[in-house]
Amino acid sequence: AQSVTQPDIHITVSEGASLELRCNYSYGATPYLFWYVQSPGQGLQLLLKYFSGDTLVQGIKGFEAEFKRSQSSFNLRKPSVHWSDAAEYFCAVGARVSTLTFGKGTMLLVSP
Amino acid sequence: KAGVTQTPRYLIKTRGQQVTLSCSPISGHRSVSWYQQTPGQGLQFLFEYFSETQRNKGNFPGRFSGRQFSNSRSEMNVSTLELGDSALYLCASSLRAGQTDTQYFGPGTRLTVL
Numbered sequence: 001a002q003s004v005t006q007p008d009i010h011i012t013v014s015e016g017a018s019l020e021l022r023c024n025y026s027y028g029a030t031p032y033l034f035w036y037v038q039s040p041g042q043g044l045q046l047l048l049k050y051f052s053g054d055t056l057v058q059g060i061k062g063f064e065a066e067f068k069r070s071q072s073s074f075n076l077r078k079p080s081v082h083w084s085d086a087a088e089y090f091c092a093v094g095a096r097v098s099t100l101t102f103g104k105g106t107m108l109l110v111s112p
Numbered sequence: 113k114a115g116v117t118q119t120p121r122y123l124i125k126t127r128g129q130q131v132t133l134s135c136s137p138i139s140g141h142r143s144v145s146w147y148q149q150t151p152g153q154g155l156q157f158l159f160e161y162f163s164e165t166q167r168n169k170g171n172f173p174g175r176f177s178g179r180q181f182s183n184s185r186s187e188m189n190v191s192t193l194e195l196g197d198s199a200l201y202l203c204a205s206s207l208r209a210g211q212t213d214t215q216y217f218g219p220g221t222r223l224t225v226l
Contacts, residue, residue: 032211043116043202043217051211090155098145098209099168102155 002027004091006103013081014111021076021106023065023091033074034092034100035065044090049097050074061085086110114138116218118203124224130191133221137184137205143167144186145215146178149200158201161186162209190223198225 003026013019025031032051036044048059055067065076074091088107092100117136125131137144146158157170161180178188184205190197200220206213 036217041219043219044204045217046214049214092155096209096211097206097213097215098143098160098162098204099157099170100145100147100155100215101157102147104154 002093002101004093004101004103006091006106008106009104010107010109012109012111015083016080019078019081019085019108021089021091021108023074023076023103024072025074025091025093026072027093029095031093032095032097033065033067034094034097035059035063035074035076036090036092037087038090038105039087047076081110083110083112116203116205116216118218118221120221121219122222124226125193126226127193127195129193130189131193131223132187132189133201133223135186135188135203135205135218137186137203138216141205141207142184143206143209144180144184145204146186146188147202147204148172149202149220150198155202158188160209193225195225197223199223
């Protein structure tokens with residue numbers, strides 16, 4: 001069975017500092033991996049996705065993620081966090097975009 | 113282009129009742145998926161419809177059902193509501209759920225069961 005672990009429930013980062021959100025997955029085949037962001041009262045917005053090819057994936061809003069097969073990880077990074085990045089971030093894995101298994105999420109707090 | 117719309121946005125029901133939630137996908141999208149989001153269990157896949165056929169189903173009891181119409185609009189139904197069904201129900205659509213597709217989520221329907 002596939003699963004996703006996001007070890008950090010909450011993370012606080014100072015504005016302007018770098019960010020890394022961790023994601024580990026368990027999946028039997030080559031995974032399709034995603035990062036979504038959810039702001040309060042909103043649905044989920046896709047930040048980036050990985051299907052194959054280059055293991056460093058660029059997304060929207062300055063985010064990137066790196067797929068590391070040997071570590072079963074797909075960590076999300078951003079070099080400089082803005083206050084507007086405060087939200088909940090979800091990592092997901094699936095055989096197709098429409099049947100995803102999500103992690104429990106990491107709440108990002110940005111301090112001034 | 114309009115996004116995924118869900119109606120109603122908020123709903124309050126009592127135990128034992130049944131409820132129907134509606135989702136209108138982005139125009140041209142034929143795949144619609146439903147997810148349940150709760151604080152305890154997080155986001156869980158309910159089912160996926162494509163061209164009026166249920167293509168995949170998550171691990172939920174038979175009280176949860178859905179359907180898709182010829183215009184790709186979808187409804188999900190929960191019968192005999194339980195307190196634990198209180199959740200945010202998210203609908204998402206994509207063109208064909210193919211490899212290069214992007215899944216777009218609606219704002220959700222917040223269901224409260226009293």
